[in-house]
Amino acid sequence: MNVEGRAALVTGAGSGIGRATAVMLAERGAARVWLLDRDEAGARETAARLDALGCEAVVRAFDITDFAGLEAVFAEAEARGGLDIVFNNAGMVVGLELFPETSAERIHAIVDLNLKAVIFGTQFAVRQMRRRGGGVVINTSSGAALHTSFRDWLYTATKAGVLAFSKSCLPLKEACNVRVNAVLPGLVDTPILKTTGDGELADWMAPILAANTALPPEAIAEAVIRIVEDDAMAGESVEVRGS
Secondary structure, eight states: OOOTTOEEEEESTTSHHHHHHHHHHHHTTOSEEEEEOSOHHHHHHHHHHHHHTTOEEEEEOSOTTOHHHHHHHHHHHHHTTOOSEEEEOOOOOOTTOOTTSOOHHHHHHHHIIIIIHHHHHHHHHHHHHHHHTOEEEEEEOOGGGTOSOOSOHHHHHHHHHHHHHHHHTTHHHHHHSEEEEEEEEOSBOSGGGGGGGTSSOOGGGHHHHHHSOOBOHHHHHHHHHHHHHOTTOOSOEEEEOOO
16 A cells, blocks of 8 residues: 555554654655544644644544544544554553552553554454455554563563454455554564653563664554555564564
8 A cells, every 4th residue: 555645543653653653654645644642742742743744643632442432533534534544553561560460450451452452443443444445454563472571471461462363354355455464563662661660661671671672663663664555465463673
């Protein structure tokens, strides 16, 4: 799919991978990008960068685990011409409450955001894309789904779920011309790293940082763009790792 003139929606667009991808979509000529993030200030900073590139930015600041609210945004986007590209990217780590000490509230929160929001986001996207004749959905999994070094096992479990779900959506390409794929970032230099330790890097991150080069968010954004542009990719995953 050629990005030029297309409409996209990005969750977690207020910083990191989401912001980098939204900006890169605008640089490729996207006409409109919906920016979803509970951090309104961050989302508006992203919007300002898109506006400077001549791309219409639509900010919707709310918690996307409000699934009725998320569906309403998709309906609004459809009423304004529809979506060609959806990047279900928002995510979180458990933080200091590592398993098995994790509270029930925190378990529900990470499953809701990392997995259920991706499933609902894909569902809402596919339903309208099939009416339009097709589209592409990219879901953010993680290299942690394939490797054992990341100490946050609940994060790993949710990201493995995203990977399995995205791969299982392969038949949608044949059924309604919607391609669903997953991108698996390795260690990325984004604000989420400091949430491993509730505002600071967790001690258990030290050996991971020592053994890996943290990628810039733009490296993941480039992979997302490649998935969008490759019409042959469906039910696949792309891992992006540093040295």
